[in-house]
Amino acid sequence: MTTWRIMITIARYHLLQRLLYLVLPWAILAFSFAVNLVISAELPPNTNRSGGLATIYVYVFAGGLLATVRSLPFGLALGVSRRSYYLGTAGLGVVLAAVYGLALTAAQALERATGGWGVTLHFFELSYLLDGPWYLTWLTSFVGLVLLFVHGMWFGLVYRRWNLTGLVAFIAGHISTLLAAALVVTWTHTWAGIGDFFTALSAAGLTGVLAALAAALLAGGFTTIRRVTV
Amino acid sequence: MTATITVSGLTRRYRHHLALDDVGLTVDGPSITGLVGRNGAGKTTLLRIVAAQELPTAGRVLVFGASPIENDAVLRRMVFVREDQTFPDIKVRDALKAASWFHPHWCGELAETLIGEFDLPTDRAIKRLSRGMRSALSIVIGLAARAEVTLFDEPYAGLDAVARRLFYDRLLAEYAEHPRTVLLSTHLIDEVAGLLERVVMIDRGRVVLDAAADDIRGEWTTVSGPSAAVEQLVAGRPTRGRRRIASQESVIVAGALDDIDHLRARELHLRVEPLSLQQVVVQASNPAAEEPNDRTHA
Numbered sequence: 001m002t003t004w005r006i007m008i009t010i011a012r013y014h015l016l017q018r019l020l021y022l023v024l025p026w027a028i029l030a031f032s033f034a035v036n037l038v039i040s041a042e043l044p045p046n047t048n049r050s051g052g053l054a055t056i057y058v059y060v061f062a063g064g065l066l067a068t069v070r071s072l073p074f075g076l077a078l079g080v081s082r083r084s085y086y087l088g089t090a091g092l093g094v095v096l097a098a099v100y101g102l103a104l105t106a107a108q109a110l111e112r113a114t115g116g117w118g119v120t121l122h123f124f125e126l127s128y129l130l131d132g133p134w135y136l137t138w139l140t141s142f143v144g145l146v147l148l149f150v151h152g153m154w155f156g157l158v159y160r161r162w163n164l165t166g167l168v169a170f171i172a173g174h175i176s177t178l179l180a181a182a183l184v185v186t187w188t189h190t191w192a193g194i195g196d197f198f199t200a201l202s203a204a205g206l207t208g209v210l211a212a213l214a215a216a217l218l219a220g221g222f223t224t225i226r227r228v229t230v
Numbered sequence: 231m232t233a234t235i236t237v238s239g240l241t242r243r244y245r246h247h248l249a250l251d252d253v254g255l256t257v258d259g260p261s262i263t264g265l266v267g268r269n270g271a272g273k274t275t276l277l278r279i280v281a282a283q284e285l286p287t288a289g290r291v292l293v294f295g296a297s298p299i300e301n302d303a304v305l306r307r308m309v310f311v312r313e314d315q316t317f318p319d320i321k322v323r324d325a326l327k328a329a330s331w332f333h334p335h336w337c338g339e340l341a342e343t344l345i346g347e348f349d350l351p352t353d354r355a356i357k358r359l360s361r362g363m364r365s366a367l368s369i370v371i372g373l374a375a376r377a378e379v380t381l382f383d384e385p386y387a388g389l390d391a392v393a394r395r396l397f398y399d400r401l402l403a404e405y406a407e408h409p410r411t412v413l414l415s416t417h418l419i420d421e422v423a424g425l426l427e428r429v430v431m432i433d434r435g436r437v438v439l440d441a442a443a444d445d446i447r448g449e450w451t452t453v454s455g456p457s458a459a460v461e462q463l464v465a466g467r468p469t470r471g472r473r474r475i476a477s478q479e480s481v482i483v484a485g486a487l488d489d490i491d492h493l494r495a496r497e498l499h500l501r502v503e504p505l506s507l508q509q510v511v512v513q514a515s516n517p518a519a520e521e522p523n524d525r526t527h528a
Contacts, residue, residue, distance in 0.1 A: 001302060012331060013327075013328045017318060017319060068317075070319065072318045073280060073319060074325070078332040079302075079307075079309065079310075079333065080306075116448060227285060
């Protein structure tokens with residue numbers, strides 16, 4: 001049985017790498033923010049938008065990846081089941097995403113209060129996706145971060161189980177799935193319908209779609225770890 | 231009564247080779263069992279399957295009467311030290327900390343002592359340790375875990391002779407104080423001969439020898455001296471490994487020699503030596519060498 005205690009111990013095991021999970025994501029985001037701040041200060045004061053926020057999402061993906069590629073063998077050597085390892089790791093991802101989401105929400109609030117840090121920089125605010133009330137900003141950030149963490153975990157597990165060939169096939173599978181979906185939409189002439197769906201979909205609705213996707217990835221990764229050997 | 235470890239019909243097939251072929255093995259109660267065999271014989275695969283790190287193609291493994299696969303209750307009571315353990319990017323101290331969280335019988339005091347004896351720098355990142363130091367770290371974890379089932383897979387890679395001696399001494403001392411079921415795979419057989427109570431030999435994925443270490447030691451004897459005298463003594467016995475240089479001959483004879491044989495050997499001026507564990511294992515891994523006994527003197 002996977003107990004809470006084991007899950008927490010697994011999370012602590014990962015957090016031994018403080019730099020990887022706690023320091024670097026924020027250091028990189030801070031650097032990206034600083035760069036944007038300097039540029040914005042030089043630009044005329046209209047609304048300066050930036051994609052710099054993406055760095056933390058990319059970093060969280062890498063965190064999930066390393067949690068399975070690098071840390072799994074010693075983790076299993078410590079005497080836990082694959083299931084416990086998986087749930088503990090995913091649990092850590094959920095908690096980190098919740099806390100990170102909170103920090104991003106606070107930063108967004110501060111950005112709004114200071115008129116974009118005094119230079120109309122919209123670093124923590126993205127139109128449509130992250131421009132609602134604070135709780136929606138938190139929810140969308142949280143879901144997005146969980147999504148990338150569990151996706152990274154799955155990538156790492158695929159690599160552990162099937163090596164590079166498997167990883168290439170896995171990525172090819174991703175692309176093929178998107179291609180197949182696009183082709184189906186084209187052949188059924190439903191692009192307009194899809195457009196309407198997303199236009200009509202609120203940020204909250206989109207968050208729901210992302211949450212469903214995250215749940216699917218979590219289930220997919222679990223089926224992969226069941227037969228991973230180290 | 232369920233045995234501590236029961237392996238039955240265990241087979242592991244990889245795409246192009248059979249790593250384990252219908253392996254059966256029962257280990258019950260506290261003991262130190264040596265798992266010996268050549269490189270690629272299947273020792274590591276067997277231990278990995280017992281530790282549920284690898285999965286069997288067929289057959290099964292029971293530890294404390296239950297399958298260790300996805301079984302936290304069983305896995306918690308085991309520790310597996312492997313030669314090629316990969317670690318995350320952490321320091322020595324962190325690895326020990328993690329081990330202390332997971333192993334219920336962890337002895338921090340022992341870990342400290344061993345760290346000192348092996349001279350391990352706790353502040354250093356594991357990836358910056360030498361091969362031998364990494365082995366020492368794994369050994370410290372394996373011993374300090376005080377797990378009821380302790381699996382060592384060639385744990386001494388890169389360790390110098392002094393450190394290996396230290397490992398054997400500490401293993402024995404720990405075993406005496408806190409008896410546990412130890413499986414130790416090795417090919418430095420003579421070095422650990424004094425430690426082992428039982429020897430299981432695996433060759434090409436099959437168990438070819440499974441006996442008490444004491445029984446094995448007396449099982450083969452080398453007789454050497456002048457050819458004619460050697461022939462006289464070994465007549466009618468199964469022999470192997472015959473070597474002849476000029477008029478001198480050396481023959482390995484199955485079975486222990488009794489008092490009368492020893493007396494005769496002395497009269498014939500022959501040297502008689504029991505084969506060491508290592509030599510027995512070499513013999514056992516080479517069954518084709520058995521010679522037809524065609525040079526007997528009736």
